[in-house]
Amino acid sequence: MKQKKLLASMLLAFSATAAMADITVGVTVSATGPAASLGIPEKNTIALVPTTIAGQKVNIIVLDDASDTTTAVKNAKKFVTENKVDVIVGSTITPASLAMIDVAAESETPMISMAASRAIVDPVDAKRRWVYKTPQNDAQMSTAISEHMTNSGVKTVAYIGFSDAYGEGWSNEFAGVAKARKLDIVANERFNRADTSVTGQVLKIIAAKPDAVLIGGAGTPAALPQKTLKEKGYKGIIYQTHGVANADFLRVCGKDCEGTFLPAGPVLVADQLPNDNPVKKTAQEYVAKYEAAHGKGSVSTFGAHAWDAFKLLEAAVPVALKKGQPGTKEFRTALRDALEGVKNLPVAHGVFNMSATDHLGFDQRARVMVKVEGGSWKLVK
Amino acid sequence: MDFQIALLLGQDGLTNGAIYALLALALVLVFAVTRVIFIPQGEFVAYGALTLAALQAGKVPATLWLVLALGAAVTAIDSAQALRHGATRRLPRIIAVNLVAPLLLWLLLTSVDLVGLPLIGQIALALAIVVPLGPMLYRLAYQPIAEASVLMLLIVSVAVHVVLIGLGLLFFGAEGTRTPAFTEGTLDLGATTLQYQTLWILASSAVLIVALYAFFGRTIYGKALRATALNRTGARLMGISTTMAGKLSFTLAALIGAFSGILISPVTTLYYDSGFLIGLKGFVGAIIGGLVSYPVAAAGALLVGFLESYSSFYASAYKEVIVFTLIIPVLLWRSLTSHHSEEEE
Structure with a gap:
């Protein structure tokens, strides 16, 4: 019982x-x-x-x-x-x-x-x-880039991206919006995340004389094409994607990344957002916690x-x-x-x-x- | 393509090829002496470069803990063996090499100002940390099965490679690093410019290759390694310790790997896992040399470097495909030209 x-x-x-x-x-x-x-x-x-x-x-x-x-x-x-x-x-x-x-x-x-x-x-x-x-979506980011390019008077663009889904996706997205904005893509190159040199691709890009270069890579590997471009004397505008938005990228790329433009989520610059931006408060909360x-x-x-x-x-x-x-x-x-x-x-x-x-x-x-x-x-x- | 671009690509190919050549030589050396296809060779490249970067950031590199742990394991195993055989005389040496030396290194690292050290001192420290991993890995992973088949040794190599990659991520994190150049600046040659670091890479590779040549040709240890490579049993009968030969070849391989990493880390970003692909390209070079011939392996590695550089210009999306497809005609040619002697395994 x-x-x-x-x-x-x-x-x-x-x-x-x-x-x-x-x-x-x-x-x-x-x-x-x-x-x-x-x-x-x-x-x-x-x-x-x-x-x-x-x-x-x-x-x-x-x-x-x-x-x-x-x-x-x-x-x-x-x-x-x-x-x-x-x-x-x-x-x-x-x-x-x-x-x-x-x-x-x-x-x-x-x-x-x-x-x-x-x-x-x-x-x-x-x-x-x-x-x-x-x-x-990548499309939201690529329209931001193409808009900025047109506003800066860029006419010809070269693309160099990862030889994987990320680089391929960006290549396709960007080709779409570039056509709409009458931007001419003069070179389209690929590199691997683990590559130790991109001299060949960069020389080809420089030979095509583009006004701007878009690098479709994520994280620190995306610094390699940028460093090589600067080393070989490229003077145009360089764009990166939101895939590079972390502190390690800045550390590895150093002074070669000065003046680079990229689209990113507002959390990256939470403190600089205007006060009336609804995202500012929640973004700052996350940054503070992390x-x-x-x-x-x-x-x-x-x-x-x-x-x-x-x-x-x-x-x-x-x-x-x-x-x-x-x-x-x-x-x-x-x-x-x-x-x-x-x-x-x-x-x-x-x-x-x-x-x-x-x-x-x-x-x-x-x-x-x-x-x-x-x-x-x-x-x- | 004009002359200047061809020149720049050639220069790039030569620089990469020089590094691949060093790794190809290390792979041939290890295979000839121990029959191990040393897949973790590339990990030493990454470990060398990232350890140096950690030292330059003023941190005690986590690779040191690995050296301490492996050293303790080797000490335990070797001491137990020595005691069982009643060879207590060997104990002090075992403990001094595997336990006391890494501890002294630790003491040194915590007591000196790492950031303020001149570059050459930092490089020496990085090598002192990474190179002992070679013989320790040999003792723990390969020596117990030194007489096993090539296939089994290869499988162990794969396992060691996976373990080292995992530890690399744990030690250094997912992001890559660069180290400052040995000499900053570029040399203006009129038609082209040359980074000083490129000169360093080429000169160091050449010096290392000549040094290895002299080592094998003129020193007793080098000759012992060659003898072991030719005939293990015969070498043992002549009083050459195959264990010593194995450890020595792994030490050299670790030294070459780590130094290659230190050489290229100023010109490219290295990650915990970048070593594998670099090692694999060295391996393609070594295969061209049939894993036996040093000069052909070095030439093959240079060929890989040039092929990579020019294909990255013409068809960047297919670069790796082109480089690794090279191995098929080479194997075909080798299997047609070399006569097979069915050795017992």
Whole structure:
């Protein structure tokens, strides 16, 4: 009899905790492998996000996918089958995120990607209904560059980019907007992340005499073409992409990067934003939190994508909680719907206005033009 | 393409080729003496450069902890072995080389002003940290299976490579570094300009190659290495320790690798994982030499450098494809011209 009572009370206790279930978030980031310089700040950021949303405890499971598509899918599958997560956050890079879409759609779990390509959320079809992302589209960034080029009187442009999805994507995006703005692309070259020399490509570019050069690379490897261009005496304007927006790039590139222009998320120059910019406050909040934990000047724009993913959750979870308990299918569906309903949410990289056809929800406030001046980023007014 | 561009590309190819040549020589050396295809060769390039960069930033490089850990492991294993054989006389030497020396190095690193040190001092310190990793790795990973098949040694090489890459990310982080040039500035040659660092690379490579030549031809240790490469059993019968030969060849390989990294880190950004690709290009050169001939390997490596440089001008998107496709006709030619002797493995 006593035993039965104990059993009953244990069952009761168990069901009680099940009813008050925590929200479980599965995060997969590329903390090692080629995308490690993006994945590490994201991973660091995850440690800074709030552990309760709307009074509910948030369990965050972080796995590393080593910048590998197969591992990312394996992580996603583990999240939905073993951990029964309510939402998946990740991955860092486009190929991995694209492959994870199937897992998210099949298990009807909302997914927020931290990778850039538009293909992750566009078009919003039966599968991509479940998928959102926080980084700006390459198209938004490339229009910012081409606009700046036309305003600076540039007529001919040379492009040199990574020989991978990033460089190829930028090449295509930029070719599109350049045509619209009547910019002439006079050279189109590729280099590898691990290359020790780009002399051949740079000589070809200089021989084509372009007014400006656009370098489509990410992180410190993008400094190599720029240093070689300067070394070989190139005098035109040099543009970089938002992929270089971290302190390590400035450290490696040094004085050769003075005067470089690039488009970036506003978080990069949070303190220089005008006071009436809605992004300023949230961007400064993120920078302050990150630098308090990792030291001054350690913040990069990549970590902010993870921050924004959790900002989205903070906005959507309270709405979804009204419709179901975490851990259930109802909650996941409600969370998906709530994410789609996020309106006018200022985050570190812009202002989210989600809709049934736009699962990124950023407008022109999500990018600024930045110039490298005196070894730091300066907002171009 | 005009003459000036051809000249610049040639200069670039020669500089890269010189580094590949050094690595190709190290690979041939290690393979000839120990039959190990030394895939982690490239890691020493990255470790050398990044350790120097850490020293210049005033930090005690994390590679030192690896040396201390491996040194402790070697001491433990060797001491246990020595005690089992009752050879207590060997103990002081084992402890001095593997434990006391790295500890002294640590003491030295924490006591001197690293940033204020002249460049040559920093380079010497970086080499003193990275080079001991070579013989220690040999002792721990390869010596226990020294008589195993080439395939098994290759598999162990892959494992060591993966471990070192992972540790590299942990030690140095994902971002790359550059170090200042040995001599800043450029030399104006009229038709072209030459960075002083390029001259340093070419001169150092030439000096190293001549030094290796002299080492193998004139010193007793060099001759012992050559003897081991020709015939392990015969060399042992003549009283040459194959273990000593293995450790020595790994020390040389680590020295060449780390110094190559230090040479090129002023002209390019190096990452924890850049060494692999550089080593692989040296390997293509070594393959052209059939992993036995030093001069052909060096020439092959120079060919790789030139091919890379000119293909980056004509078809930059296919550069790596062109460089690594080179290996197919070379292997075809080698398999057709060399007669096979089916050795027992």
